[in-house]
Amino acid sequence: MKRRTAALALATAATMILTGCSTMSPGESGTVTLNMVESLTNPARSDLLKELIADFEERNPKIKVNLISPPTEQADQKIRQMLQSGSGVDVLEVRDITVGPWSNNGWLYDMKKGLGGWKGWKAMTENAVKAAEDTKGRTYFVPYGFYGLSLFYRTDLIKEAGFSKPPTTWDELLEQATAIHDPSKRRYGYAFRGGANANSNATAVIEAYVADKIDTSNGYKLASGRTIFSAPEAQDALKTYLKLFKEASPKSSVSWGYPEMVEGFSNGSTGFLLQDPEVIATVSESKSVAKDQWDTAPLMAGPGGKTVQPLATAGWGVADGSDHKAAAVKLVKFLSEGKASTSFTKKNSLVPILRTAIDDPFYKTGPWSSYVTMTEHPDTYLNVSQPRGVAWWTEWEQKADADVQKMVLGKMTPKELLAGWDAYWTAKWQREK
Amino acid sequence: MPAKVSQRSSRPRGGPPVPGAGRGRQRPEFTTRRGLLIAAFMAPAAVFVAVFTYYPMVAGSQMAFRNWKLADLTDTSWVGLKNFGDVFGDPIWGTVLSNSALWVFGSIVPQLVIGFALALWLRRRFRFRGLYQALVFFPWAISGFLIGILFRWMFNSEFGVVNDLLQKAGLIDEPIAWLADPKMAMIAVLIANIWYGVTFFAIMILAALQSIPDELYEAAALDGASRTRTLFQITIPYIRTTLALTVLLRIIWIFNFPDLIFGMTGGGPNNETQIVTTWMIKITQQGDYGRASALGLLVVATLLVFAVFFLLATREKRGVKR
Numbered sequence: 001m002k003r004r005t006a007a008l009a010l011a012t013a014a015t016m017i018l019t020g021c022s023t024m025s026p027g028e029s030g031t032v033t034l035n036m037v038e039s040l041t042n043p044a045r046s047d048l049l050k051e052l053i054a055d056f057e058e059r060n061p062k063i064k065v066n067l068i069s070p071p072t073e074q075a076d077q078k079i080r081q082m083l084q085s086g087s088g089v090d091v092l093e094v095r096d097i098t099v100g101p102w103s104n105n106g107w108l109y110d111m112k113k114g115l116g117g118w119k120g121w122k123a124m125t126e127n128a129v130k131a132a133e134d135t136k137g138r139t140y141f142v143p144y145g146f147y148g149l150s151l152f153y154r155t156d157l158i159k160e161a162g163f164s165k166p167p168t169t170w171d172e173l174l175e176q177a178t179a180i181h182d183p184s185k186r187r188y189g190y191a192f193r194g195g196a197n198a199n200s201n202a203t204a205v206i207e208a209y210v211a212d213k214i215d216t217s218n219g220y221k222l223a224s225g226r227t228i229f230s231a232p233e234a235q236d237a238l239k240t241y242l243k244l245f246k247e248a249s250p251k252s253s254v255s256w257g258y259p260e261m262v263e264g265f266s267n268g269s270t271g272f273l274l275q276d277p278e279v280i281a282t283v284s285e286s287k288s289v290a291k292d293q294w295d296t297a298p299l300m301a302g303p304g305g306k307t308v309q310p311l312a313t314a315g316w317g318v319a320d321g322s323d324h325k326a327a328a329v330k331l332v333k334f335l336s337e338g339k340a341s342t343s344f345t346k347k348n349s350l351v352p353i354l355r356t357a358i359d360d361p362f363y364k365t366g367p368w369s370s371y372v373t374m375t376e377h378p379d380t381y382l383n384v385s386q387p388r389g390v391a392w393w394t395e396w397e398q399k400a401d402a403d404v405q406k407m408v409l410g411k412m413t414p415k416e417l418l419a420g421w422d423a424y425w426t427a428k429w430q431r432e433k
Numbered sequence: 434m435p436a437k438v439s440q441r442s443s444r445p446r447g448g449p450p451v452p453g454a455g456r457g458r459q460r461p462e463f464t465t466r467r468g469l470l471i472a473a474f475m476a477p478a479a480v481f482v483a484v485f486t487y488y489p490m491v492a493g494s495q496m497a498f499r500n501w502k503l504a505d506l507t508d509t510s511w512v513g514l515k516n517f518g519d520v521f522g523d524p525i526w527g528t529v530l531s532n533s534a535l536w537v538f539g540s541i542v543p544q545l546v547i548g549f550a551l552a553l554w555l556r557r558r559f560r561f562r563g564l565y566q567a568l569v570f571f572p573w574a575i576s577g578f579l580i581g582i583l584f585r586w587m588f589n590s591e592f593g594v595v596n597d598l599l600q601k602a603g604l605i606d607e608p609i610a611w612l613a614d615p616k617m618a619m620i621a622v623l624i625a626n627i628w629y630g631v632t633f634f635a636i637m638i639l640a641a642l643q644s645i646p647d648e649l650y651e652a653a654a655l656d657g658a659s660r661t662r663t664l665f666q667i668t669i670p671y672i673r674t675t676l677a678l679t680v681l682l683r684i685i686w687i688f689n690f691p692d693l694i695f696g697m698t699g700g701g702p703n704n705e706t707q708i709v710t711t712w713m714i715k716i717t718q719q720g721d722y723g724r725a726s727a728l729g730l731l732v733v734a735t736l737l738v739f740a741v742f743f744l745l746a747t748r749e750k751r752g753v754k755r
Contacts, residue, residue, distance in 0.1 A: 080503065101504040101720065186591065194613070196699060252590030254613035254702050263592060391504030395719040405703050409615060 030062060032324045034331060037068045037082065039075040039093040040314065048347050056334045063327050065091075083107035086321040090328040094141035094317035099134070100389035108140040109318040114329040115139060120337040125375070127383055128353035131313045134389065135217075141317035142336045145350025148311050149204060150370045151297045152265055152273040152283065154180075157187075166297035170205055170240050173272060173300050177248035180271040189248030191264045191273040194408050196257035199400030201274055202241060203228075204310050208302035209237035211382055219308060219386040220425055229422040237302065238407070238414035245408050254408055265289075274299075276312075278349040280367045296367040298374045298381060308384045309374055311351070351375070392428060399424065496726040503720035516727035525704050525712070533708040535619060536694075537687050540626045545680065547627070548634020553668075555635065556642050566639075573632040581696015584625040588612050588697070612698050615705040622694050622706050629693065634679060641675035642668065677747040684743075685736050 038049065046069045053065045070078040076098055082089045083102060094108065102108050115121070120142075121129060131143045151173070153166045157180050167173040177189030193201045207219055210231045215221040220228055228234060245253065250264070262279055264270035268288035273279070283294060301307040316335050318328040334340055336353070345352040346362055351371050357363060363372055374381040387393070403420060406412040500512045520526060555566055572580070587593050588611040596608040611621040645668065653663045669676070691710035694700060700707035700715060707715075709732055716725040 084506075104504065105506045188591070195701060250591050252608075252610040252613040254610070255618075255698060256613075257699075260589065267592060269591060391502075395504075395721070398715060398719055402701075402704065405701055409703050411703060 031064060032062060032327045033064045033066055034090040034322075034324060034328055035066050035068060035088055036091040036331070037070070037075075037079050037089055037093065039070075039072070039079060039095060039098075041069045041072045041075055045348055048344065052335060052340050052344065055340065056331060059334075060327075060330065063330070065331060083319060083321070087323075089319040090322040090324055091331050092317055092319055093314060095314040096131070096312060096386070096388040097393050099140050099317075100391045100393065103134070103138070103140045104391055107320055109320045109322065109325055109328075110138045110140065111142070111318060111329055111332065112137070112139045114325070115142070115333070118333060120333055123337060123355060124353050125355055125358075127311060127375075130383070130385065131311075132315070141315035142332055143313045143315035143353055144335065144341065145345040145348065145353055146311045146313050147276040147278070148309050148351050148371060148374070149201075149274055149299050150277065150374070151300060152275055152279065152294060152367075153297055154268075154271045154289070154294050156293045157271045166295070167272075167300055168297070169305075170208060170237070170244075170300045170302060174240055174244050174248065177244060177272050181248040183250065186269055188250045188264065188270045189272060190244055191261040191270045192245045192249035192253035192256060192408075193261060193274070194245070194254040194256055194405055195260070195401075197397070197401065198404035199397055200310065202238070202400070202404050204274070204299070204308070205241045205302075206234045206237045207308040207310060207384070208300065208306075209233040209304075211302055211306035211308050212304045214308060214382070214384055216382065216384045219310065219384040227422045227425045229418045229425065233302070234418050235414055238418065242407065242414060254405060265294075268293075276349075277351060277368070277371060281349050284367075294367075296370040298370045301380065306380055306382060308382045310386050311383075312386070312388065390428070396424065493726050494730055496722050497730050498727075499723055501721075501723035501726070503722060512723070516723045517731070519724050520728050520731065525707065528704055529707050529709055529712050532619070532704075532706065533688065533710075536623070536626075536706075536708045537684055539619075539623045540630060540687050541680065541683055543627045544630040544634050544683065545676075548631045549638055551631065551635040552638035552642055553664075555639055570632050570636055572629055573636070577629065577690060577692030578696045580625065580629055581693040584621070584693070585612065585697045588621045588625075613702055615702055618698055618702055618706045622697050625697060626687070626690075626693055630683065630687070633683065637675060637679045638672065641672035645671045674747070677743075681740065681743050681747075685740065688736060689732070 036053070038046065046067065049067055053067060057063065057065060075093075076095070079089065079092055079098075080102070083092075083105075084107070094102065099108070124132075127146065128143050131146075132139050132141070134140060151166065158166060158176055161176065161179040163176050163179070167176050173190070179189075180187065181189035203220070206228055207214060210222065210228045210233050213222045213224070213231065214228065215223050215225075222228055222231060250256075250270070253260070253264075256264070258275075261270075261273055261275065262282055265273035265275075265279075266283045266286040266289060268286075280296070283289065284291070299307050299309060316332045318325055318332060322328050335344070341354055342352065342357050342360070344350070345354075345357065346360075352358065352360075352363065358372055358375060362368065390396075400421065403412060403417050407414060407417050497516055498511055498513060499509050500515075501509050551569060555562065555569065559565075587595050590596055590608045590610040590613060593611070595611065596605070599605045600608065609617060611617050649667050649671070650663065653667055658666070688708075689710055691708065691714055694706050694708060694711050695714060698706045700711040709728065713725050713728045713732070716728065
């Protein structure tokens, strides 16, 4: 018994010392070990990252990369704790919604200098270059791809209902979805988003309606400087949107989030779905909807014939507390160019950051082509920066989600909702000044 | 009565102590050296608890009195009771409170009744009893969040199994929008929680039931006591302490159990299933750690007061009986 206890104590002590040492030691013969943390973790993605890292290590024998993959739900919180402690992270996944608060707290390294003269910038799309800089011209992350909205639709159902092509405006969507909607047959027009992240689609419709007057540097602002929620068109937008819920969506979509929406479309019961490109992979695997039964169409326009692509993004950044910034920037560069970037965007169903990727047959054909159409017509599908980097973004999302739910439950009118949102953003911007 | 039983059983087995035997031989003398040794053995555990439990608790508590927003940690000045004021002043505070009460009592009463019935039934000897017990207790081993997600799909209005079964059985004509209808959402999460928690009551009560000596039942049977009378005059009084403690524990746990609601509804629709702890998570996610800590301290304070009253009340009853 005594011996066993002693052995156990020894083992514990040994583990503690060894693990302590491995983070403390500078490594043998000048080898640098980088700790890299990802945020939007999933097993397939981590494997892919490991492959890319192996490639990087082969080219840079003096750099070792240790990939840390916390579960997605807790990842940003974990990264936050690591950053707060000031060590242990070199390269990290930064999202448009986390860059604001993290850079504000001085946790991120401005890579502007390290990336000066980098040839990778020239290979990137305009969107990517724009997203890599914040409003003050600092580079806290290099985007690895974009999440954008397109309309998933059932080719067979719209044909049955007598339409020859998918909707191009929100009004047409309302018309077609209403025609398809028949709850008695368990067939629904539109996969409405009323639960988590309900704000995103609600603001997408508002932005489409005010596209003519929008400030392209801030998707929530009009060129006049007021909020988009103050525009009279915003009320028309929400009226259409509310009708879409009442006349063409399943009742329970009040609480639908991402999983229900995607399930509704891929199990064949729902005709239209507004979602990110990553859903292409999920729907392709569906056994209820065959390949020739669905496709995607570009995002619907407002009455003015234009719309706004509410692009969301994330990328790789470097921690301010890192002791190996040069090596870390090297890794960021590697991940953001050439084959590494293309295979990352392809396998993760992301809108690519490289110009050349658009010529890839993978993006040119099938459900991906609508994204290419949108990228090729920036006059119709406006590139507008979304204010997702502001420090109060998560607070806003929760408020806005709750309000959308109130509106569809009839506890709040579109007018009241818009007045509240207008007041919220006006106050925030004023305080910022 | 239970106290007596436990006293008797805690007496050391074997013969009475031999009067002549020296003390030193039975128990080694307690010297300073020995004391230090014991302290040294206890130190790692004490340090562990201090560093990983009490330090974060204290550090977290002070956030409640500061402007601690993750979005901007450059200014974490002291703000006194402002965070508490924000909590009390929030328009949904009343809803959150009444929802929490409904959540706790709506869960605990059915859990207790069904759990008790299950325990009584499992106490009888029948074939495959062991297997059956294991199956009944199984849900307790699953994470609450996972159960939340499972029930979220089961209660899904269009694709869920609950509506499907109800419709096939002819009990409803139209699907019920369980999680989307403000009136039904609380019922749905309660059903899930009752299912989840019954098991714990069954385990605890069954263990207590097995401590009741069979002689008592035999005596009662000889005296011609009915089953109801046996239940109320032997079974329940005998396991009263366990019952009280289990109920106390469960009230605290259920109050502190946001996992299931979070997985099922996230507190929606329109905050209809928002309880104190899910609300706390929401506020944490918004990055306002100061306000979340204030809410956390309120939860701790409420539960402490509750625990003290409950323990006093149950002790008094025992005193009266004696």
